[in-house]
Structure formats: structure tokens, C-alpha cells
Amino acid sequence: MIENRPGLHLAAHLLLIFGVCVVALPVWVAFVASTHGPTAFMSGTIPMWPGPHLVENYSRMLDSGLSTSGTPAVGHMMMNSLIMAMCIAVGKIVISVTSAFAIVYFRFPFRGLAFWCIFVTLMLPVEVRIVPTFQVVADLGMLNSYAGLTIPLIASATATFLFRQVFLTIPDELTEAARIDGAGPMKFFRDILLPLSRTNIAALFVILFIYGWNQYLWPLLITTSADYYTIVAGIRRMADAVDGLPQWHLVMATAMLAMIPPVLVVIFMQRLFVKGLVETEK
Amino acid sequence: MASITLHNLGKLYAGGSRAVGDVNLDIADGEFIVLVGPSGCGKSTLLRMVAGLEEISEGEVRIGDRVVNKLEPAERDIAMVFQNYALYPHMSVRQNLAYGLKNRGTPKAEIERRVNEAAEILQIGPFLDRKPRALSGGQRQRVAMGRAIVREPAAFLFDEPLSNLDAKLRVAMRLEIKQLQKRLATTSIYVTHDQLEAMTLADRLVVLNGGKVEQIGTPLEVYRRPASAFVAGFIGSPAMNLIDSRAVPHLPGTAHAGMVGIRPEDLTLAPDGPIEMQVLAIEELGAQRLVHGTTGGEKLTIALPPEGSIPDSLRLSYRPDALHLFDRKTGKRIN
Structure with a gap:
């Protein structure tokens, strides 16, 4: 739609600016909070402009962390989160791309059943099956380990389904040409399918990385050792001061730091991400 | 280079419906055979059985003196040109041409030589490092043919290769395919629904209807003495x-x-x-x-x-x- 009416432009921009404000305001408040001293929040009014304690607050969190809440330094928790998010994203992609390959390109008995079994797990997210899953992980001795943090979250119906759709759009003739060119199934997978779904893999990586980074309930449940605390669960532990008021300025500084890696992933993969979602030509 | 023999060839689908039945054909070494018929007559199925992309349910296919019924497409020593070109979109033209040879373990220098030779024959030298998406339809078609040529196969199989081109280009490419085939003297099977294409290209025509062979003969024989009312109505414009x-x-x-x-x-x-x-x-x-x-x-x-x-x-x-x-x-x- 191309229209040239200044009033409409103005209205559209005002609306967009309003939307940006709504989204950005909480982030701004968090940032402002992270630059004030411990007493700024006790007075009842929330300051709207940055205070003088920025360097002090951030260096304290990166250095030693908030020892009263039993959480380690922020850097350590960020590393845990990074390992968890990477393992979940990479693991999910590897598993779903290979299972979609099997479902689309091989004729084996109960192929349809296999696909529907995977599909049905869409209706069983971690929150629903949390008790039995916890039991299984505990019995396998995976509490307080990276394996316990990631493996139960890796199986993924959504990603399998997405790759299935991607593979279905690849013309049969391409598969046939590869067969005539002497490419066996694995060679076809490596030389043709993977490069063709490169942008989809990138798009999925962004989504899954953020999914993994934002995991809250599961890490909270299965990590009792401070060595395996993730940043998101850690923030909650900090805010949960036992006696005394939460140290909001430090909690907010941690929250700001926790935002950085997902933002970086989105910024650096944005081009591929958009391409992966809109590209249709194969 | 090889002759191809189809003996009582037939295709039955699981549901019991018959796509092709009782096809007997001896194709001499270097001959250009065109399978022609209306859509749904089984001509593509027939070609795909020769290629090994479709399982053979009756009869046998021989390429040279080997029965190839059970062989994988890559082992049949054939090359195929598809209607929508089927070029690998993420590879450059050079990689597209070289892919089949690489998979067969051809030495690098040999691949290089064959790719350059094919590029020269087809005049696609300037595009060797471009991606297929940056080429026009006619150029893509040439690359698809180049991919067939570099294999130096016993037979070329063409599956309606000109259908996606505009009318003028189709006539030009038709002539090029004819000249190319004469020059390389490679046995070829070409599928088309266009009777004009069939007449101009074929050494011998095979007219198919409803999965059965109606007539086999040189274009002039078929034109002058059509064996059935169907052939009479189909061939000639x-x-x-x-x-x-x-x-x-x-x-x-x-x-x-x-x-x-x-x-x-x-x-x-x-x-x-x-x-x-x-x-x-x-x-x-x-x-x-x-x-x-x-x-x-x-x-x-x-x-x-x-x-x-x-x-x-x-x-x-x-x-x-x-x-x-x-x-x-x-x-x-x-x-």
C-alpha cells in the first residue's frame, strides 16, 4: 500500500514511538535502578535519571556477586547460562535436522507414526511433565550437572516440524539429480540439504538460544549447587532476600548484564534470521 | 557410448494401476530417440525407469550389455537433464558441473579439464563462477546440459528440458541440442509432449498413448504412414x-x-x-x-x-x- 498523506505519516510515527516507549520503559527503569545506591529505592519514588553508582554496582556484581543470597559472581552464572543455552540450541538443531531428514527422505515402517509421536510432544512442554522428568533426571544422577540442565530440554517437536517443512519445499528433482550424480543419503544430507537450510538453521538458532537462555523453572528445580546456577534463576535468588529488603540496584545490574548475550546473538544473526524466515526460493 | 534395450518393460503401481505396459525398443548406439505423447501417457515414467529413479516392475532394461534393473541411478552410467534444470542453488556453475565427477572420485585435473571443455562447447565459460540464480533460463538449461556432458555417460536422458523456456529460445535450444547430440554421438532418450520438438529432434520417434506404444519409426515414416488414428491426430501441425x-x-x-x-x-x-x-x-x-x-x-x-x-x-x-x-x-x- 502506497499512500502519500502527511497526516497519516504523522499518526503512524506517533503510534510507533508510543509502542517503542512502552517496550523500552521497563528496560530504562532497570538501567536507571542499576546506577543508584542501595537507599534510592527505599524512599518510595522511583528515580527516572541515572545515578552516580554505575561503575561501583556493576564491578561489584562482576567481581564477587551478592554473597548474602548465596549466588556466585555474575560472570560464573553467565557462563553457566551460556553453556546451557548453547547446548540446548545446538542439541535441538542437530537432533531435529536429522530426525526431519529421516522422516522426509526415508521410507521405513511406521514412519507416519514416528512423525506423529514427535508431533504430540508439542503438547507436553517441560512444565507439564516436570515431576516425572525430575524423577528420571534424579535417578540418572544428573542433578547439578550440565547434562541435567540441558538434555531434558533438547528433544524438540517444533524444530523437527520446521525442518520437515523446509525439506518438503526442496524439489524432488534436486534429490533425483543428486542421486544421478552419485550422492548417497549422507552425502546428499551434507552437500545439499544442510547448505540449503543454512538460513533456517540460523533463524532457529537465534530462537532456541534465547529459549535456552531464558529457562527459569527447570534450572531452579534441579540445581542446588551454586556452581551450576544460571543467571536467570540466579536473579530470582538475589531478589529473594531472606531478612531485609532486596538489593534492587544490584539485582537490576545483574538483569542488565543478563540481557547482553541474547541481544548480541540477535544483532549479529539478524540478517540471517530474517532471511531464514522470509526466504522461499530454493 | 552404448545401445539401450527395453524388453517387455512395464510399470505397475501398488494400487494395481498400470502406467506403462509391454514396451519393446532397441536403441542403437548414438541414436536419438524421442518419446512423445500427451500428458499422462507414461513417457516420463518410462524414462525414469531407464534412469533408475522409478522401480521397474516388469521386463528389463539393458544399457550396453548390462541388465541395469537393480542398479542405482549413479551406477547406470547415464546423465539426465530435468525440466526445471534441478541445479544445486547453493553451488556455483563450476561446482554444479563438477559435483557428480567429484562423487565418483575423478582426479582434480581431469575434472578441471572436462568442466572447461563442456563450458567451451556450451559457451558458458563466463558464468562458471556464478550461482544458478544469477543466470537466465536458457543459460541454466545449458548448465544442466553441461552437467550431463561432463559425465561422458553412455546415454543422455532428457525429461522435457525445453518446456520452461519461451517459444523463441525453445527453437534455438532445440537446434543446439540436436547439433550437440550429433557432435558427441551419445545415445539419447528425449521425452516431450510437443510433437514439433519430437519431429525435429528424433532419429526415431516412439509415440505413446495410455502407457502403450502406438508407433515407432522415423519422423517421416510416422508422419506419412501413421499406424493409428491416435498417431495421425497427434503428429503433424x-x-x-x-x-x-x-x-x-x-x-x-x-x-x-x-x-x-x-x-x-x-x-x-x-x-x-x-x-x-x-x-x-x-x-x-x-x-x-x-x-x-x-x-x-x-x-x-x-x-x-x-x-x-x-x-x-x-x-x-x-x-x-x-x-x-x-x-x-x-x-x-x-x-
Whole structure:
């Protein structure tokens, strides 16, 4: 739609600016909070402009962390989160791309059943099956380990389904040409399918990385050792001061730091991400 | 280089429906065979059985002196050109050409030599490092053929390779394919639904209908003596007139036939000719003028030189040997 009416432009921009404000305001408040001293929040009014304690607050969190809440330094928790998010994203992609390959390109008995079994797990997210899953992980001795943090979250119906759709759009003739060119199934997978779904893999990586980074309930449940605390669960532990008021300025500084890696992933993969979602030509 | 033999070849699908039945064909080394027929006649299925992309349910296929029924496509020593080109979109033209050779473990220097040679034959040298998406339809088609040439296979299989090109380019590429095939002298099987393409390319035509072979012969044989009413109506443009013999009872020698066929170009104007025609429409083609009309309730088309004016009613004559007679029930030729 191309229209040239200044009033409409103005209205559209005002609306967009309003939307940006709504989204950005909480982030701004968090940032402002992270630059004030411990007493700024006790007075009842929330300051709207940055205070003088920025360097002090951030260096304290990166250095030693908030020892009263039993959480380690922020850097350590960020590393845990990074390992968890990477393992979940990479693991999910590897598993779903290979299972979609099997479902689309091989004729084996109960192929349809296999696909529907995977599909049905869409209706069983971690929150629903949390008790039995916890039991299984505990019995396998995976509490307080990276394996316990990631493996139960890796199986993924959504990603399998997405790759299935991607593979279905690849013309049969391409598969046939590869067969005539002497490419066996694995060679076809490596030389043709993977490069063709490169942008989809990138798009999925962004989504899954953020999914993994934002995991809250599961890490909270299965990590009792401070060595395996993730940043998101850690923030909650900090805010949960036992006696005394939460140290909001430090909690907010941690929250700001926790935002950085997902933002970086989105910024650096944005081009591929958009391409992966809109590209249709194969 | 090799001959190809199809022996009692047939294709049955799981549901019991038959796509192709009883095809027998001996293709000589270096011969250009065109499979032609309307859509759904089984011509592509036949080609894909030779290629190994479709399982063979009856009979056998020999390439050279090997029975290839159970061999993978890559082991049959064939190369195929697809209708939508089927180029690997993420590889450059050079990689597209080299991929099959690389998979077969051909030495690097040899691959390089063959790719350059094919590029020169097809004049795609300047595009070797481009991606297929940056090429025009005609150029993509050349690359697809290049991919077949570098393999130096025993046979080329073409599956309607020109259908996606515009009319002008199609004519040019048709000629190029013909010249290329003559130059390389590689046995070729070419599938098309376009009878003009079939006529111009083929050493021998195989006309298929409903999964059965209607006629095998050189283009001129098929044109001059079509073996059935179907072939008569399918080969030749404008199509042969097929008239129920009861509509023209006065034509000598046609009484025992069910159908009388006569090509539009075999009919001539004659003031006292035996056929009377009511004119319905005139098409000017420049070199020719097609006049459409009816005689005795049956449709009739004639091709005339584009001179003079056409009255509403014409009388037509023909050479007696230009009549093709077909049986009403079986459609088979009877004269």
C-alpha cells in the first residue's frame, strides 16, 4: 500500500514511538535502578535519571556477586547460562535436522507414526511433565550437572516440524539429480540439504538460544549447587532476600548484564534470521 | 557410448494401476530417440525407469550389455537433464558441473579439464563462477546440459528440458541440442509432449498413448504412414483431419473404414472436387492460411496458400494416395 498523506505519516510515527516507549520503559527503569545506591529505592519514588553508582554496582556484581543470597559472581552464572543455552540450541538443531531428514527422505515402517509421536510432544512442554522428568533426571544422577540442565530440554517437536517443512519445499528433482550424480543419503544430507537450510538453521538458532537462555523453572528445580546456577534463576535468588529488603540496584545490574548475550546473538544473526524466515526460493 | 534395450518393460503401481505396459525398443548406439505423447501417457515414467529413479516392475532394461534393473541411478552410467534444470542453488556453475565427477572420485585435473571443455562447447565459460540464480533460463538449461556432458555417460536422458523456456529460445535450444547430440554421438532418450520438438529432434520417434506404444519409426515414416488414428491426430501441425466415413460416403474406397484421415495440406481447391466444405473461420499464418469449416457435420481444416479471397463454401479435391483409413473400433490403420 502506497499512500502519500502527511497526516497519516504523522499518526503512524506517533503510534510507533508510543509502542517503542512502552517496550523500552521497563528496560530504562532497570538501567536507571542499576546506577543508584542501595537507599534510592527505599524512599518510595522511583528515580527516572541515572545515578552516580554505575561503575561501583556493576564491578561489584562482576567481581564477587551478592554473597548474602548465596549466588556466585555474575560472570560464573553467565557462563553457566551460556553453556546451557548453547547446548540446548545446538542439541535441538542437530537432533531435529536429522530426525526431519529421516522422516522426509526415508521410507521405513511406521514412519507416519514416528512423525506423529514427535508431533504430540508439542503438547507436553517441560512444565507439564516436570515431576516425572525430575524423577528420571534424579535417578540418572544428573542433578547439578550440565547434562541435567540441558538434555531434558533438547528433544524438540517444533524444530523437527520446521525442518520437515523446509525439506518438503526442496524439489524432488534436486534429490533425483543428486542421486544421478552419485550422492548417497549422507552425502546428499551434507552437500545439499544442510547448505540449503543454512538460513533456517540460523533463524532457529537465534530462537532456541534465547529459549535456552531464558529457562527459569527447570534450572531452579534441579540445581542446588551454586556452581551450576544460571543467571536467570540466579536473579530470582538475589531478589529473594531472606531478612531485609532486596538489593534492587544490584539485582537490576545483574538483569542488565543478563540481557547482553541474547541481544548480541540477535544483532549479529539478524540478517540471517530474517532471511531464514522470509526466504522461499530454493 | 552404448545401445539401450527395453524388453517387455512395464510399470505397475501398488494400487494395481498400470502406467506403462509391454514396451519393446532397441536403441542403437548414438541414436536419438524421442518419446512423445500427451500428458499422462507414461513417457516420463518410462524414462525414469531407464534412469533408475522409478522401480521397474516388469521386463528389463539393458544399457550396453548390462541388465541395469537393480542398479542405482549413479551406477547406470547415464546423465539426465530435468525440466526445471534441478541445479544445486547453493553451488556455483563450476561446482554444479563438477559435483557428480567429484562423487565418483575423478582426479582434480581431469575434472578441471572436462568442466572447461563442456563450458567451451556450451559457451558458458563466463558464468562458471556464478550461482544458478544469477543466470537466465536458457543459460541454466545449458548448465544442466553441461552437467550431463561432463559425465561422458553412455546415454543422455532428457525429461522435457525445453518446456520452461519461451517459444523463441525453445527453437534455438532445440537446434543446439540436436547439433550437440550429433557432435558427441551419445545415445539419447528425449521425452516431450510437443510433437514439433519430437519431429525435429528424433532419429526415431516412439509415440505413446495410455502407457502403450502406438508407433515407432522415423519422423517421416510416422508422419506419412501413421499406424493409428491416435498417431495421425497427434503428429503433424495443423493436425490431420479425422472424419467419420459415414459423413463422406461418396469418397471412393472408404466404405469399409470407420475413419478417414487426410492432412490439411493434402487438400486442394478444385471447382468440381468431391468434398464440399462450409467455411467457419480463417487463420492467417503468413506463409499459410488455415481454413476451418465443416463437411457433412464433421470438422475439417485445410491449409491453403495465402492468396485470393475465400468464399463461404468451397469444393475440395485430394490425391487418392493421401487418404489414411483407420478401423472405427481399434483405431488401427487398414490401408
